[in-house]
Amino acid sequence: MFVQILINGLVLAGGYALVAVGLTLTFGVMRMVNFAEGQSVMIGAFVAYTCVPYVGYVGAIAAAMAVNAVLGIILERTAFRPFRGVELNGLIASMGMSIVLVNVAELVWGTTPRPFDTLYNDTSVTIGTVGISVQRLICVVVSGAILTGLWWLVAYTSLGRKFRAVSEDHETASAMGIDVNQVSRLALVIGSMMAASAGALAGPVNMIAPDMGRTEMLNAFAAIILGGFGNVNGTILGALLIGLIQSIAAVYISNAYSTSIAFALLVVTLIFFPRGLVPERVDENV
Amino acid sequence: MTIRSIAALGAALLFAAPSAALAQAGAKGTVKVGVLLPLTGNTAWAGKTNRIAAAIAAEEVNAQDLAGGYKIELVFGDSQCEPRPAHDQAQRLISQEKVQLLIGEWCSSASAAVAQVANDEKIPLLVNISTADQIAGDSGPYAFQSSMQNRYSQQREAALLQKDFKFESVAIIVENNDFGLTFRKNMTALMQKAGKKIVLDVTQDRSDTNWYATITRIPAAKPDLVIVSISAGQAANFVKQYAEAGITTPLFSDYPPPPRIFEKQVGPQAGKIGLVRAAFFVKSDTNTPAQKDFVAKLEARVQKELSEAHDVTYWDVASYDAVRLVADAIKRGGPKAEDYLKAMAATKIDLVLGHYEFDEQRGSKPEGLNFVFIRTKPDATIEVVQ
Structure with missing residues (x-):
């Protein structure tokens, strides 16, 4: 049973991490929280669902990420750039956009939860006494690959250096010739694309509906706080811990309160590590 | 009175009757x-x-x-x-x-x-x-x-389950809300009264779409029958993940997800596991006029x-x-x-x-109301079992 618990935890952690890293990237660069990230997950799931019959599953993930890249540009222009320096207004604007996205999805796809089945749902690998669908294994592997790619981008590329520069001091970065608006837009675009991949990967595991994405958002916030706000590596570690704790607690303690247990442990951890598990200096975070 | 006037009077009465009712x-x-x-x-x-x-x-x-x-x-x-x-x-x-x-x-x-x-x-x-x-x-x-009311439908379900399924042990899985918890309380009492052993009793957070952790516990508990009470959207998630896990233990769902809408969502999976569920109404050949x-x-x-x-x-x-x-x-x-x-x-x-009809507590008396068991067939169509 432990293998199933582990894989279940990794599936959860992968989804949380993709959302959380997108959020933390945006926060690190713009110092603003994107409350529409959960709804970006939902839009990504629906776009992938719509595209699967035409371009296959891999193509559908790519299409979802492409559509969400455009969504990221729209979000940056409407809910973030006009409110730079007035964080509270930006926060409310992104909350407003999240409601708009839900309504758009209700109009386009309706309110009835829909199945998003891929070829990989029906193919299971039996480990012990319980089957695990190939779709779940894909979730783990692809999430890991995307997160590794993002880590590499932030740590070793020119764009990553720009992210870190803007994160440390956007005025100095601007004075040194970095286009802060462009870097901010790219942070939101990448965040939205991560959310799309989370939706496209997790959608086939459950049903998809316009109200999805809230749980992922809540747990992503927990992962960010646990890892250290604005810190990519810490956020991934936080997501991993939250996912695994929920999975283990659901089996060995109580499934009725697995989320509460995870959040209680979060609070206890923060008492001993107030700046998260990876307490880098804020100006080094992205 | 001429034939013409009688005919006119007749026509007037003919048209006046319904219009009087309408008025x-x-x-x-x-x-x-x-x-x-x-x-x-x-x-x-x-x-x-x-x-x-x-x-x-x-x-x-x-x-x-x-x-x-x-x-x-x-x-x-x-x-x-x-x-x-x-x-x-x-x-x-x-x-x-x-x-x-x-x-x-x-x-x-x-x-x-x-x-x-x-x-x-x-x-x-x-x-x-x-x-x-x-x-x-x-x-x-x-x-x-x-x-x-739930207590009446669950009494019927318990009776029908004992008639339709051969089982000695059950797993009861519900959502952590008033609906699920009431079901759990009632069904536990009914099963114990019938001498059935409850080998797994799980309550899950209603906002948690991930049922896989719960499902992984079923094979170890080895129930003869799994009884669930999960609301419509979540029921589809549960059935999908149950089928994915390859569990063959018969599954009965108390909550009546809408027939055919549910089958459009997870028909193949429900058919694969032979899901049986209760329903207050389903369109079928046995419907009354x-x-x-x-x-x-x-x-x-x-x-x-x-x-x-x-x-x-x-x-x-x-x-x-x-x-x-x-x-x-x-x-x-x-x-x-x-x-x-x-x-x-x-x-x-x-x-x-x-x-x-209503009882003294202003609740509907259950005797006269429709209640059926339906099974999803492998081709994702529905058959009325009872």
């Missing part, structure tokens, strides 16, 4: 009835067709003068299956729309909130869809409950208004019947609250779902 509906005035349904949110898919079903009933009541000279005017409120919006919409319907009677809501927690408002404002309420026990009995004299008539009317109307093919659900039937029940009580007692409540308490009427 009578509304002769005593119009009764405004507030109907609370989830018209937005994640149960709006049901509320939209329930609204049409209620409207059809109101049209028939007015056309055929079924409310004793009163015309019924329905005013809808979007209560979203949530207590707070339901409470606010009930207040709006009473204070702004000046409704005299209320019908609704869909979710039990929302209905309980509406019942509170109804009793505070002394406006009679008919809870027609929510199935939690004692919504009427616990909330005061202004509420009636025409839906079959009244049920067949209603199905034809509603499907045509939904096609016309929403431009979609629709399979009639229990909730549609319950919405139609509720308006007819209200009209019948108005006919016998009038719309004044005190008289209307007495008339409702004395209800004895056959409608689409069956025969309605």
